[in-house]
Amino acid sequence: MTEWIISIEGTEAGHTAALILALMAAFLHAVFGALQKGRHDPWLTRGAIDGCYCVMAAPFALFVVPWPEPHMWAIFAGAFVIHLAYKLLQAMAYSRGAYTVVYPVVRGTGPLFTVIGAYLIFGEVFNGVQWLGVGVLMAGIFGLAVYNMIFLVSERDTLNAALALAVLTGIFVALYTTYDAYGIRATADPFTFLAWFFMIDGLVFPFLALRRWRAMEHRPAPAPLLRRGVLGGIVAFLSFGAVMLATRLDKVGEAAVLRETSTVFAALIGWLVLKETVGPRRIALMTLIAIGAVIVEFGG
Template sequence: MSAWLISVEGTDFASRLAMILALMAAVFHASFAALQNGRDNPWISRAAIDVALFLLAWPIALFLVPWPHAEHIWLFVGVFVIHNIYKAFQGMTYARGAYTVVYPVVRGSSVLATVIVSGIVFQEVYSIWQWSGVLSLVCGIFGLAVYNWRKLQVGRETLFSALGLAVLSGIMVAAYTTFDAYGIRQMPDPLTFVFWFFAIDSITIPLFVFVWVRQGRLSLSAIRPLVARGLAGAVLAPLSFGCVMMATRLDSVGIAAALRETSVLFAAFIGVLFLKETVGPRRVCLMALIVAGAILINVG
């Protein structure tokens, strides 16, 4: 698979494939985000996912994909630092604010930040249609956050601090997306980056949970009910991350990141189809803005 992906790099087909992969990443990410929908402690939910990821990623990294070269070790050190800062901000955000409000803020702020940063780092240039699509996408995403905020009945006392952390989380999404896009472009085999990333990234939170259990601050009984959720997350996370990273290797980093954030739209669909949430005319209009943004980006 890696050899085939490398063989199509730089072709028109690669650009089309990158857009498809970015949209697939959005679907997987929305499903992954639904696993952390705020009903449980976000730290414990993430720990359950990372434990399953640890058990899945290390055997694949050690035995099924090529090992990274010595000159690439610094990339994984950077990955470890940036992603752990992001997870710290994300956990604090979800602990303080309603998921339906803060999640769109994280994803919307990450779109703008990633497009700007990738334009600087990778000298990417976007057409007027693509900029229009990005702005339409961001307006729709932030509009959903405002809509959900107005409907919020509880948790308002910590909401403003949560929104500030959500913006910082979005900036960290832009930082890791740009850094990871650079990293995967340095690898002879892109799957090396994907699976070694997860092997390294899945270490931190399970270690903290182990310490908390030993100290008596956390009971294993709180984690056991989340085993199934952890296993599902361990499958969805590599699919989402792998798709968007392949997209950034094949084509524009900023556009791939923008299309990935249509995950907010797919999350709304999941809420309607599986959680039986209602969708009024305002939410329909905001979702239409997101769809319009994705179409404009593709037209551009």
């Protein structure tokens, strides 16, 4: 698998594979967000997920993939700090605002700053048509957030804090997307980066979640949390792993924009699973997001 991934980097086959991986990541990322915002406290769910994917990744990191090169340890340290800050901000935002408001703002802020970061770090340039696509996609995402904010939000007293945290979280989405793309390109074997990333990334939140669980007056049963953690860990491997591979195979900015079609999937999950209302206006905004992604992909 490693040899095949390396052989198609920068080729038309690599571009096609990156497109498929980014869209797969979009769907799975929406599932991941719904898992964290679902029936349990988001801090507890995130702790269970992180703990599970840390344990699942450890055997691969330690015994299967090639050992990281010496220069990778500093890169892993940076990824650890960035992702920890991102997860703290995301959990705080989910604790204060509705999923259908917070998630679109987070995902809408991310692609703009990722495209800028990809230009500064990797020299990637979007043409005018692609920037139009970014604008259309972001208009749809933020329009969806505004609509949800007006008609669907119940947490009115914490809405401003939730939105501010969502924007800040989106900035960290752009930061980790760009940084992870740099990291996965800095090692000879991309699966070395993925295995060690997931093992290191899952070290802190389980302890934060355990501390929060112990402080609760009415503690949820551990078994359902662990089941959600195992499922979330598998989804995380497939989602984050897919988009990181996509950024190695092709342009970081395009992969980031395509992943933000996750907002469409998130709205569908909110409707089908979380039983949130979806009307013609929201369908139109979701269509706008999809059109923006198509413009970016085919305008390049």
